[in-house]
Amino acid sequence: MTAARPLEAPLRTIEEIKTYLAESPQPIFYLSRSATNLLGVERVAKGFRFITLSDSWDGRHPRAFTPTNIPKLEPRGNVSVANWLLQNDQVQRYIAEHTPTGYTPQIVIAMFDEKTEQLCSELGYELIMPTVALRKRLDSKIVTTELGNEAGTPSVPNILTQISSWDDLRAQAEAAGLGDRLVIQLPYGDSGRTTYFVSSRADFDKVESEITGQGASAPQIKVMRYINHQPLASEAIITSAGTVVGPVLRENTGHPELTRYKGGWSGSEMYPSLVSAEIRAKVMEVVQKFCARLSQEGYRGILEVSTLLDTDTGDVYLGELNPRISGSSSHSNLQGLIGAPGRPVPHPALPLFAFHLLEYAGVPLELDLDAIHAEAAAALDGQTWSTLVMQxxxxxxxxxxxxxxxxxxxxxxxxxxxxxxxxxxxxxxxxxxxxxxxxxxxxxxxxxxxxxxxxxxxxxxxxxxxxxxxxxxxxxxxxxxxxxxxxxxxxxxxxxxxxxxxxxxx
Structure with a gap:
């Protein structure tokens, strides 16, 4: 990969970073069904473009491309869509036409698999995301809990265990002091589909087949104490110069008017009174300490960390990890507005994903994280934004x-x-x-x-x-x-x- 210009001195300030991204001809292509998550990044990164299965703008966006030869039976599922786009001849020509001589196309994808990695390698593209193998390992709620403990960011009081029966569950929970109301999670699963609330034998009977087994066949599970809590989420970017953390959000979950999945995610919201400055600082500390531990595992770039605020005690616990571009990205990439009413202009703060692009650009960085976070906070100070994903x-x-x-x-x-x-x-x-x-x-x-x-x-x-x-x-x-x-x-x-x-x- 060739850089826009040789960099001997590291990038330090937001202005230096913005100048670099605005001048760099490095081509970057985001492949997805639609461009929802990363809209706004193209405002600051000259080489950033969208390649999508559905043209949300009906041809109006100058940096977006949708192939015209989509089959009547279109690919379904995020991974299948990404792989189909990579193999499409029109997409390959578009990438070639927008890649300057001497540059390697960089590819950004939210959800992908080993086939995606192989396709990028065969096509001569650089997939600038953490590897499938690393993401799969870290995606486990069991591994997240273990790494969080090592980082000094504990989860809600829990045990990582296997159970064979109701009596076994109750005996282990009592020994650990977890109480009668339990939350049980399997290692993998999103939108609440593998999280179970068990307070009685009747609750247990409904999910027994999912969480029990005999001997080695029993699934590894996380059994937590139930707490009164407020679920929060923040995206972050792990860079060589530290972790940049996005805004604190409250998620919309479990609304049948929006999603068919019980407990399913359907958007996020942020507003001034969501959390106090003290709680925001606690969330920031948890995210940064946890990400410092993830960096030791070789993780670089974007992820989402969920935290749980105990509303009775004010404690902030580590929740889950989403090692990918997430639904929070729509908020993370807001720049905020300044200027007179009716004539707004973007705030000079950077979209969060810009730091992911920097990390994979191979340029030296020395980030003043306090200044970056202060600038981002100022950009969105006092603002209310909600996203509603409609099914x-x-x-x-x-x-x-x-x-x-x-x-x-x-x-x-x-x-x-x-x-x-x-x-x-x-x-x-x-x-x-x-x-x-x-x-x-x-x-x-x-x-x-x-x-x-x-x-x-x-x-x-x-x-x-x-x-x-x-x-x-x-x-x-x-x-x-x-x-x-x-x-x-x-x-x-x-x-x-x-x-x-x-x-x-x-």
Whole structure:
């Protein structure tokens, strides 16, 4: 890989970093179904481009590309989409056309597998993400807990164990002083699908087959004390010069109006009163200490760390690790706004993912982390932002005949949405009566129950203090989903598609 210019002195200030990214011709391509997570990064990185399966902007974004030869039976699943895009001839030509002589294309992907790594190697691309092997090992909740203990960032009081029966579970929990209300987790699984709340024999019986076994066949599990808590999340970037931490967020989880999965994630929110300065400092300390331990494992770049605030004691515990680009990225890459009302301009703070690009650019860094965090905090000080990921709620599988445009909308008092302008991203929405819809699936594409249709961004809180959706949010959801229309797919078509997908291993 060739750098934009030889760097002998390390980059130290935000201005130096911004100049470097603005001048560097290094080509970087983010491959995904849609560009939701990393929108805004292209504002500061000259060589950053999006390659997506669905064109959210209908051809308007100058740094986005969607191939035209997508098969009628499109690839499904994040990993399959990434691998299909890498193998697509139009994508390969686009990458070649936008790669200056002497440069190696850098590839960014959120979810990928060993085949992805092999494809990048064969194509002569540099996949600038932690390896599959490292991510798989660190993705285990058991490993996260063990590394957290070593880092001095303990989880909620727990035991890592195996159990054979209800009586065995109760005996071990009592010996560890975990109480009667337990939270049990398997090593892998997201959106709450492998987290179980067990307070009685009846609770246990419902999940016994998932968490018990005999001898070596018993799964390794984490058994925790139940606490009254507030779940928080922060993205971070591990660099050679330390860890840069993004904003503290509260996640939207378990709302059936948005997600089909019980306990499933459906967005995040940030607002000034979310946590105190003291709690924010505690979260920052946990994330940085834990990331320092992860760096010893060879991890570099982006990840998300969830923390649990014990609302009775004020203690902050390590929660889980997502070793990848996450749903928090939409907030992490906000720059914030300055300037007069109606004429906002981005704050000079950097999108968080810019530090991931720097880490893989091979340039020397000496970061003043305190200054960087202060600049980022100033950029978002006093601001409220919510993201709502909306899934197709109808039970039918449909060919979409109508879909709302990506862009800015005006929100009526009744929650109605009126299209205003086809903006490229949500960075400049200012008012509570504005919203931005980022479409992930459009006309001519297929939507089935549970498919992410896109993300709605607002300048209001999406949840009440005790996690119920606000009345405003409840009105917005049907207003947006009502803008989708579709033609029901026949039973024959559905079975044909399902059979072909099984043959393809999707």
């Amino acid at each position: 197709h709620q109808r039970d039918t599988t449909e060919w979409l005949t109508e879909a709302p445009q990506t862009g800015r909308y005006r929100v009526g008092d009744d929650g109605s949405l009126e299209f205003v302008s086809p903006d490229l991203d949500w960075q400049t929405i200012e008012e509570p009566n504005e919203a931005f819809w980022f479409r992930s699936v459009g006309v001519g594409e297929v939507a089935s129950r549970g498919l992410d249709l896109g993300m709605l961004i607002t300048r209001r809180r999406s949840q009440e203090q005790h996690y119920a959706l606000t009345e405003h949010t409840k009105r917005l959801i049907p207003a947006l989903l009502g803008k989708y229309r579709g033609k029901k797919m026949s039973t024959f078509e559905r079975y044909m598609r399902a059979g072909i997908r099984r043959l393809r291993g999707e």
